[in-house]
Amino acid sequence: MPQKTMVEALNLALDQSMAADDRVCVMGQDIAINGGVFRVTKGLLEKYGETRVIDTPLAENGIIGTAVGMAIYGLNPVVEIQFSGFTMQAFDQIEQNMARIRNRSRGRYRASMVIRTPYGGGIRAVEHHSESREAYWAHTPGLKVVIPSGPRNARALLNAAIQDPDPVVFYEPKAVYRAFREDVPDEPETMTIGKANIVREGEDITLIAYGAMMRPVLEAAEDLVDIHHVNVEVIDLLSIKPMDTETLVESVTKTGRCVIVHEGPRTCGIAAEIIARLNEKAFEYLIAPVKRITGYDIHFPFFQVEQHYLPDPDTIIEAVKETMAYE
Amino acid sequence: MSSKTIETSATPPPVATNTPDAPIVETLSSKSSCDTPMTEKLIDLGEIQDISILNEDGEVNAALDPNLPKVELLKIHRAMVLTRKLDRRMLNMQRQGEMGTFAPGLGQEATQIGQIYPLQKNDWFSPSYRSFGAQLWRGWPIDQLLLLWDGFFEGFAPPEGVNDLPFSIVVGSHVPLATGIAMGMRNRNDESFVLVNFGDGAFSQGIIAESMNFAVVYKSPIVFVVENNGYAISTKSECQAGIAELARRGPGFGIPSVRVDGNDILAMIVASQRAADHARSGKGPFLIEAVTYRMSLHTTADDPKVYRNDDEVEAWEAKCPIARFETYLKKKNLLDDAAIERIESECEQEVLDAREVFRKKAIAKPREVFDYMYENLPPELQEQQADYFAKLDRKGVE
Numbered sequence: 001m002p003q004k005t006m007v008e009a010l011n012l013a014l015d016q017s018m019a020a021d022d023r024v025c026v027m028g029q030d031i032a033i034n035g036g037v038f039r040v041t042k043g044l045l046e047k048y049g050e051t052r053v054i055d056t057p058l059a060e061n062g063i064i065g066t067a068v069g070m071a072i073y074g075l076n077p078v079v080e081i082q083f084s085g086f087t088m089q090a091f092d093q094i095e096q097n098m099a100r101i102r103n104r105s106r107g108r109y110r111a112s113m114v115i116r117t118p119y120g121g122g123i124r125a126v127e128h129h130s131e132s133r134e135a136y137w138a139h140t141p142g143l144k145v146v147i148p149s150g151p152r153n154a155r156a157l158l159n160a161a162i163q164d165p166d167p168v169v170f171y172e173p174k175a176v177y178r179a180f181r182e183d184v185p186d187e188p189e190t191m192t193i194g195k196a197n198i199v200r201e202g203e204d205i206t207l208i209a210y211g212a213m214m215r216p217v218l219e220a221a222e223d224l225v226d227i228h229h230v231n232v233e234v235i236d237l238l239s240i241k242p243m244d245t246e247t248l249v250e251s252v253t254k255t256g257r258c259v260i261v262h263e264g265p266r267t268c269g270i271a272a273e274i275i276a277r278l279n280e281k282a283f284e285y286l287i288a289p290v291k292r293i294t295g296y297d298i299h300f301p302f303f304q305v306e307q308h309y310l311p312d313p314d315t316i317i318e319a320v321k322e323t324m325a326y327e
Numbered sequence: 328m329s330s331k332t333i334e335t336s337a338t339p340p341p342v343a344t345n346t347p348d349a350p351i352v353e354t355l356s357s358k359s360s361c362d363t364p365m366t367e368k369l370i371d372l373g374e375i376q377d378i379s380i381l382n383e384d385g386e387v388n389a390a391l392d393p394n395l396p397k398v399e400l401l402k403i404h405r406a407m408v409l410t411r412k413l414d415r416r417m418l419n420m421q422r423q424g425e426m427g428t429f430a431p432g433l434g435q436e437a438t439q440i441g442q443i444y445p446l447q448k449n450d451w452f453s454p455s456y457r458s459f460g461a462q463l464w465r466g467w468p469i470d471q472l473l474l475l476w477d478g479f480f481e482g483f484a485p486p487e488g489v490n491d492l493p494f495s496i497v498v499g500s501h502v503p504l505a506t507g508i509a510m511g512m513r514n515r516n517d518e519s520f521v522l523v524n525f526g527d528g529a530f531s532q533g534i535i536a537e538s539m540n541f542a543v544v545y546k547s548p549i550v551f552v553v554e555n556n557g558y559a560i561s562t563k564s565e566c567q568a569g570i571a572e573l574a575r576r577g578p579g580f581g582i583p584s585v586r587v588d589g590n591d592i593l594a595m596i597v598a599s600q601r602a603a604d605h606a607r608s609g610k611g612p613f614l615i616e617a618v619t620y621r622m623s624l625h626t627t628a629d630d631p632k633v634y635r636n637d638d639e640v641e642a643w644e645a646k647c648p649i650a651r652f653e654t655y656l657k658k659k660n661l662l663d664d665a666a667i668e669r670i671e672s673e674c675e676q677e678v679l680d681a682r683e684v685f686r687k688k689a690i691a692k693p694r695e696v697f698d699y700m701y702e703n704l705p706p707e708l709q710e711q712q713a714d715y716f717a718k719l720d721r722k723g724v725e
Contacts, residue, residue, distance in 0.1 A: 025514070051514045052514075054545075056541070057537070057540055057541060057544055059537040059540070059541070061503070061533070061534050061537055062503055062506075062534065062537030062538060062540065062541050064503075065500075065502075065503025065504060065506070065507065065534060065537070065538065066503050066504075066506050066507035066510055066538070066541050067507060068503070068504055068507060069503060069504040069505060069506060069507015069508040069509075069510065069511065070507045070508070070510055070511045070514075071507075072492070072504060072507070072508060073507065073508045073511030073512065073515075074511070075511050075514070092497070092500060092534060093500065093503060093534070096495055096497050096500040097495065097500060097501075097503075097504055100495075101504075102699055102700070102701070102702075103699040103700055104483055104493045104495070105483065105484055105485060105492070105493050105699075106480065106481065106483060106484035106699050107484075107698075107699045108484050108485055109492070110702070141700060142700055142701070144701075165701075165702040166701050166702055194705055194706070241705075242705030242706065242707050242708070243707060245706070245707060246706070
């Protein structure tokens with residue numbers, strides 16, 4: 001099986017989706033001739049031409065608004081917003097139209113489209129380039145929000161997002177873009193949006209994370225098993241909204257202990273929602289309070305100090321040990 | 328009754344000189360290796376026509392009269408009368424508690440019917456909320472518009488076979504959707520076009536600038552109509568923009584534009600037809616500024632007496648788009664007072680009949696609120712729906 005980075009795997013998903021369905025088009029800033037600032041759309045212009053690989057003016061709100069119009073017309077746009085920090089310019093069109101057009105038209109029109117955008121810290125970027133604000137979109141009725149963690153699931157999840165009849169916000173962990181390679185089969189793969197993946201089975205404690213945080217979590221899990229003899233279960237959430245509550249509840253019902261990791265701000269973050277659901281459905285099985293390791297309610301620090309902001313394996317190990325010690 | 332021209336370069340740009348105050352200009356000029364002669368010149372921004380054909384007294388400029396066939400003229404007249412009857416009836420119903428808050432369009436009938444007139448079935452329309460004249464023309468049943476404005480969700484669904492969007496309440500937010508549809512048409516070699524309207528207040532929204540720019544970059548078939556009705560709630564247009572003629576904005580984007588007397592149905596039709604021909608022929612977007620006046624309230628929750636005086640409103644009453652069109656039709660011997668009376672009473676009856684249909688259909692369906700959120704309701708929403716149904720059950724609501 002060919003080994004691919006996440007960037008190459010995403011490119012494969014776009015390429016195969018465009019080949020299979022001529023309604024699929026990609027649009028965004030610098031995505032055609034330049035192949036995208038991270039090169040995810042590299043080579044697509046040559047294959048599919050400028051009517052389907054569309055360089056746009058530098059206007060995020062206009063990009064999303066016109067993409068919704070194209071979706072209403074019957075096309076299936078996959079929009080790239082250069083950095084997720086710039087999606088804020090498009091909050092208007094995401095909230096007013098992309099998320100609402102199906103309901104407002106009582107199903108007559110749908111925004112079958114994807115916003116792909118790199119999120120998260122760890123690449124030594126300037127301000128507005130490191131945010132993790134997935135909670136905004138999860139809070140918006142009408143959207144789906146997914147975040148892959150590696151090349152293979154990124155490819156499958158992007159296929160699923162493109163095929164989905166509803167609008168999907170697809171956050172790409174840019175710290176993982178070229179961090180490692182994985183086997184990615186040539187044959188198209190997809191997955192069900194709304195299903196979490198149990199990456200490692202264990203009995204003692206449930207570790208829940210997604211996106212770029214899967215790497216420190218898996219690193220921590222290795223030490224926890226090998227050195228600290230804690231048999232951790234690790235869950236990759238993959239889909240923020242809808243969320244696979246069932247898998248999370250089953251796991252915590254089994255382990256009775258849970259630590260959740262994300263890099264976005266803590267207040268009203270994804271961990272808060274998970275804790276609420278565990279409280280509703282697994283309360284009587286909990287042995288210890290559920291802990292969360294998250295970013296703080298501050299603006300993402302400038303990059304000389306960003307490593308201290310981001311959750312790291314040591315912090316995760318400490319949190320697991322504390323939770324294990326609770327009686 | 329004229330077709331005059333607005334000069335878009337009214338003020339010449341400031342002149343750069345080789346004085347100590349302008350050292351940068353001096354350096355650039357002296358080091359320039361460009362072949363362009365180092366001269367000062369004006370940039371031609373083109374000209375904008377200001378079109379008026381039928382004046383307040385119903386006199387017509389014969390050279391500009393589109394000379395529409397009798398049947399068309401009468402159809403247009405009837406549509407304007409029906410729009411006004413519906414408007415008046417809705418206000419009446421609202422005051423009697425039978426209608427929700429809505430945005431009356433009194434006085435803008437010519438703007439509405441004129442802009443929609445050139446559209447064919449395959450063309451698309453993205454309306455703002457003060458658009459029921461155009462919506463009626465497109466085939467929205469009156470009873471559905473009544474449902475819509477009385478808070479019944481089913482009123483929002485565009486009728487089958489009508490390529491219209493449901494409006495978005497946030498002003499201007501519906502405009503990029505229209506541009507996107509036009510971009511799709513261009514990509515698919517569809518020879519239709521899109522019409523979108525918005526007000527002078529909405530024109531202050533950045534998203535409309537983005538939408539116009541995208542439209543021109545992709546040479547997309549779209550007609551933008553700004554209905555300059557003088558007010559955004561209480562804010563006068565001079566507070567909304569630094570220019571009186573909003574049509575001036577078109578050339579800045581590279582979009583041909585005209586300014587029209589929006590209370591002159593003939594001028595509106597001429598401008599709209601020209602805009603539609605332009606869009607359909609692959610030349611890209613077109614902008615129409617229709618100058619009109621919001622005779623009534625912003626919405627039924629508004630009290631205009633706070634911010635404008637009766638003299639101003641009376642001055643505009645003299646410019647009534649329906650009265651002057653009727654004078655024109657009478658002079659052409661297409662109408663007389665008896666015929667006008669008959670048409671008015673027929674339109675009134677049509678509205679009253681539709682009100683009866685509306686009253687029969689006006690049954691709230693609280694169990695539908697989750698139905699159109701997603702194609703397939705995710706488990707977490709199914710659970711919330713079950714909670715909600717349980718609440719309805721407890722309250723005895725069907």
